[in-house]
Amino acid sequence: MKEALANLERTTDSPLFVTLGRIFQAAGHELSLVGGPVRDAFLGRKAPDLDFTTSANPDETLAILKPHVDAHWDIGRAFGTIGARIGDDTIEITTYRADQYQQDSRNPEVTFGKSLEDDLFRRDFTVNSMALRLTSERGGAAPVEVGAKQFVDPYKGLQDLLDGVLRTPGKPEDSFSDDPLRMLRAARFASQLGFEIEPATFEAMQAMAGRIEIISAERIQVELTKLMLGKHPRAGLEALVDSGLAAQILPELPALKLETDEHHHHKDVYEHTLTVVEQAIDYEKDYNLEGDFILRFAALMHDTGKPLTRKLEPGGGVSFYHHDMVGSKLTIKRMKALKFDNDTIKAVARLVELHLRFFGYSDQAWTDSAIRRYVRDADDQLLRLHALTRADVTTRNKRKADRLAHAYDDLEQRIGVIMEQEQLNALRPDLSGEDIMRILDLKPSKQVGEAYAFLMELRLEEGPIGAEEAEKRLLAWWANR
Incomplete structure (x- = not known):
């Protein structure tokens, strides 16, 4: 606990916090650093965004900030948020909130709260319901002092942070009813932080998964993207599938859990897919693709055509003919439904379509013309295709894995030689x-x-x-x- 508090004080030791606290105090309003920045400070890292909450309404916040900032904007005024830039720091200050979703609404009803504790209570998880008060307290829970600031933790978020647990400040059913997107955020934080979702919270996700349908596709897309870019995407994806959320927003993923029988056997496509995602991430550094959503999502979707193309063959075999083409079409359909941009959709779908192309090379070396076609078809996705193809090898047969790896080494080497000779990048x-x-x-x-x-x-x-x-x-x- 002491080490965590020391991290908080060290990370937030900045003149910016002193200045903001002073000007809001002088105006008679409370101001606190809140949510993700506080959580990240405990983890010893600086948050990319600085979010504050205040008792001041948006007009009052703007009036307080104007004389002291380099730039300001009020694009989020309707939601109580005022943005500003002070030196190298970009900040957002939001009036205490107490909004919630109505039963059939796709957007929250914005209402302003009256206290910091109320604002913290309406947040998604206890690890995001901590605050660092920068002005004097005007009532509420007794704070823990951190230097000249005050740490406020009414829902024991710090203990949950130390334990690596995600739970809601109040009843999870109430929290998820107020904003169903929080269920998806739980899976996202499982991916980003590697935390476990507390059992009662997860049970509420399972019971209320259908409620996610009222959330707009754009908001779902943002959370899914962040989940895929987390350090532990398998944990987040498993949470989506096991809670039933994936069946609502990404049904192609749970569909990979194909049934087997005693006569026909094939690789567990669902487990294979999660492994390919992990291995694709491992290959990112080899191709200068660190944190690449297109590669990771292509790895996730690469075998989604298998459920529709599975054929039980005589003698116990199973085939998935043309699952690459079918999967590419499914990928386009799903990504359009999730409102991804056209360039991202095109790139992911092309990788899914091409992910099997290499495996003929391992049986017989290609002609130079075949290699030219491979490069031409991959176009600007060639490096991602290299990473995806290598990641798609999950066999436990070491001899087979080595053979495929050496074959792809040879293919890459030949591509390099032909590129140098013919400038294939501009074919x-x-x-x-x-x-x-x-x-x-x-x-x-x-x-x-x-x-x-x-x-x-x-x-x-x-x-x-x-x-x-x-x-x-x-x-x-x-x-x-």
Whole structure:
């Protein structure tokens, strides 16, 4: 406990806190650092954002800040939040809140609270319900003094932080009813912090998982992204599946728990997927992709086509023909439903589509033209495809794993050689679209596209042949089509 409090004092030892406390105290209002920044300070790290809560309403907060800040904005005024920049620090100050969701609403009803303790009570988990009071106390729970500041912890969040436990300040059923997104945040914090969800809290998640349907797709997407970028995504994903939340927001994941029988056996696709996610994270550093959401989500979705393509074969075998293509389509559908941007959707879906391509190479080395096609199809996702393909090897057969690893080493080496020789990163035909229109006397049309495709196939098969030879081939193709 003493070490944690020392971390808090050290991390928050800044003139910024003194200045903010002084100006709000002079205006007759309370101000406290609250939530994630306090939690992170105990963990000995500086939070990326500084969140404060105050007894002042938004207009009063703005009036207090204006003479002392370099810039300010009120885009969150409707929710009680005023933002500002002081030197290198960006802060957000929010009026005490006591809002909640109505039974059928997709957005919270914003209401302002009256005290710090009430504000802390309406927060999601006890580890986020701690505050560092920067002004004098105006009633409430007795604080623990930290230097010139006061640590306020009415719901024993520090003990839960030390124990690595996630629980709600009040009854979890009430908390999740007020804001169902908190159930998803529990899974997200399990991923980010590696904490366990307290049993009563988890039981409430299981009982109320269906309530997540009132939350907007945009808010769900934000939490899912943070979960995937956490240090322990397996823990978060397992919490989603075991609570029933995944069935609501990402049904492709629990669907991977395929039933087996005594006659047909195959790898546990769900467990394999979680392992691939972990191994993809391990490969991130090898390809300079640390904290890469696209790679991690592609690893999560890469086998989602298997449930729809599973076929029980005679003799006890199981096949999943074309699960790569089916999985790519499922990925696009799910990511669109979750309101991801088009570029992210395209990148993840392409990786899912291509994740099996390499495995033919391990049986027979490819021609140079096949390697060119591999690079062309991967395009700007090539490094991610390298990481995903390697991560997809989860066999316990060491000889097989070594064979696949050596085969991919060889493929990467050959790609490097061909890239150096032919600049494959900018793979194009020897003639441009303008050249084609000039040579064939065409205007922009479908025929130009067909001619370009012919030249691209020629480039892939034979490598660069030069503009003069390409023109001869183009004219011959045009004459014979």
